[in-house]
Amino acid sequence: MIRTDDKSLCCGCGACVGVCAVQAITMQTDAMGFRYASVAEDICIGCGRCEQVCAFQKAILRSDSLSAEQPAAYAVRSRDPEALRRSTSGAAGYHLMDAFAAAGGVVYGARFDGPFLVRHERAETRADIGPLRTTKYTQSETDGVFARVQADLDAGRPVLFTGTPCQTAALAASVSGRDRLLLADVLCHGVSAPAVWRACLEDASRRYGVPVASAAFRDPVGRWSETVSSVLFADGTRRTFRHWARLYQKNLMLRPACARCPYASLHRPADVTLGDCWGIGKVRPDWAADDLGASLLLVHTAAGKAWAERLQADWECVPVPLNAVMQPSMTAPVRPGEQADAFARDFLAHGYAFVRRRYAARSLRERWRLLKWNVKRFLKRIGLWR
Numbered sequence: 053m054i055r056t057d058d059k060s061l062c063c064g065c066g067a068c069v070g071v072c073a074v075q076a077i078t079m080q081t082d083a084m085g086f087r088y089a090s091v092a093e094d095i096c097i098g099c100g101r102c103e104q105v106c107a108f109q110k111a112i113l114r115s116d117s118l119s120a121e122q123p124a125a126y127a128v129r130s131r132d133p134e135a136l137r138r139s140t141s142g143a144a145g146y147h148l149m150d151a152f153a154a155a156g157g158v159v160y161g162a163r164f165d166g167p168f169l170v171r172h173e174r175a176e177t178r179a180d181i182g183p184l185r186t187t188k189y190t191q192s193e194t195d196g197v198f199a200r201v202q203a204d205l206d207a208g209r210p211v212l213f214t215g216t217p218c219q220t221a222a223l224a225a226s227v228s229g230r231d232r233l234l235l236a237d238v239l240c241h242g243v244s245a246p247a248v249w250r251a252c253l254e255d256a257s258r259r260y261g262v263p264v265a266s267a268a269f270r271d272p273v274g275r276w277s278e279t280v281s282s283v284l285f286a287d288g289t290r291r292t293f294r295h296w297a298r299l300y301q302k303n304l305m306l307r308p309a310c311a312r313c314p315y316a317s318l319h320r321p322a323d324v325t326l327g328d329c330w331g332i333g334k335v336r337p338d339w340a341a342d343d344l345g346a347s348l349l350l351v352h353t354a355a356g357k358a359w360a361e362r363l364q365a366d367w368e369c370v371p372v373p374l375n376a377v378m379q380p381s382m383t384a385p386v387r388p389g390e391q392a393d394a395f396a397r398d399f400l401a402h403g404y405a406f407v408r409r410r411y412a413a414r415s416l417r418e419r420w421r422l423l424k425w426n427v428k429r430f431l432k433r434i435g436l437w438r
């Protein structure tokens with residue numbers, strides 16, 4: 053039977069729920085909005101199927117080996133200005149999903165279901181794929197999704213599944229027909245607490261006196277290198293804010309499992325990995341200067357390579373040395389912020405407005421570093437800094 057005594061051993065993928073023949077497992081939501089597998093021991097018949105399917109616990113507890121090959125790395129930018137504008141980074145994710153569906157495949161990815169909730173959904177057309185683009189930094193629910201993927205695979209359909217590495221690993225462990233399944237994961241800093249996102253939007257609604265119609269964790273309309281969230285109110289007004297992103301970047305509200313993530317490495321259970329190409333200035337200074345965004349594409353398998361080559365007409369793809377684009381999520385799991393426990397206590401006791409004021413304000417040191425960074429970037433843009 054899977055272990056449920058330690059929250060850091062469950063990434064919330066839900067794979068175990070789908071394999072339990074006696075429905076002994078349900079997903080329970082905690083106060084931070086994270087979902088965890090829970091076993092009704094009086095119903096469990098001890099068959100061990102949940103333990104077999106739990107890729108996350110296997111990878112942590114038994115150090116299951118992943119591919120040891122170094123992936124090929126590319127900086128990618130869409131040739132279509134509109135696609136670039138509407139995606140989080142360089143629109144690599146969008147073009148992969150769009151081309152896969154256009155070739156007759158089925159795509160699964162994360163989309164908003166209302167402003168608060170993120171869910172994995174199935175898409176076959178360009179219109180369905182639109183909402184899957186852009187990064188949602190909270191956990192995406194996958195209830196029933198693995199069974200739908202299996203049904204598509206059984207029907208002979210090629211499937212592209214995009215998600216966090218723990219979701220793609222869970223899916224790979226749950227379904228048969230891997231030869232028809234293409235897996236695209238993201239470089240993953242960790243998922244944030246869904247309850248904090250909801251409370252953040254409710255706080256905005258209270259402050260401005262209008263209900264929230266939709267929102268974005270990281271608004272693609274603006275400078276790519278700056279993480280700015282946005283909210284669209286029911287009266288049509290739009291506001292941007294940075295406090296939620298600061299809480300995320302300070303690692304104050306991440307899922308406990310993220311601190312033990314076995315996929316924070318270059319070796320992934322996926323065909324390709326998508327990320328932000330933060331080292332872009334070292335290989336394409338012009339892309340860094342215009343700040344429109346660039347995706348990082350890591351190619352792990354022959355199937356991934358074939359798709360990357362197929363998309364040359366849609367995107368510009370520049371090989372990059374791995375050491376120029378390395379970032380923390382490729383080397384080690386994220387470390388929770390020193391104030392993470394205090395943040396959770398304060399959030400649960402006093403709500404979002406309180407933690408926004410107490411934890412999202414920048415310290416003098418952070419303000420100084422930001423000022424230096426902005427000056428350097430400005431000087432680079434006008435050609436006075438190389």
Ligand SMILES: Cc1cc2nc3c(=O)[nH]c(=O)nc-3n(C[C@H](O)[C@H](O)[C@H](O)COP(=O)(O)OP(=O)(O)OC[C@H]3O[C@@H](n4cnc5c(N)ncnc54)[C@H](O)[C@@H]3O)c2cc1C
Pocket residue numbers: 139140141142143144145146147149160161162163170184185186187188189190191192214215216238239240241242243244326327328329347348379381
């Ligand atoms: C929780 C999370 C943490 C991340 N951390 C990092 C990081 O530390 N470093 C880094 O370089 N990049 C990180 N990324 C990835 C990055 O923000 C972009 O997704 C990536 O740059 C691709 O951008 P794009 O323009 O190519 O794709 P887009 O066209 O914007 O497509 C985004 C893709 O991500 C998938 N996706 C979005 N939200 C979720 C979600 N909540 N759960 C599962 N799948 C989702 C969508 O299905 C879609 O396929 C993270 C993404 C997520 C979801």
Ligand code: SF4
Pocket residue numbers: 054055061062063064065066067068069088089105106107108109222
């Ligand atoms: S990680 Fe996934 S499979 Fe494992 S216990 Fe949690 S929900 Fe179940």
Ligand code: SF4
Pocket residue numbers: 053054071072073074075076077091095096097098099100101102103
């Ligand atoms: S051991 Fe078998 S019966 Fe018990 S919870 Fe796991 S899958 Fe269900």
Ligand code: SF4
Pocket residue numbers: 063216217218219240241242243307309310311313314315316
């Ligand atoms: S950091 Fe690891 S455990 Fe956390 S959401 Fe990302 S892949 Fe899953």
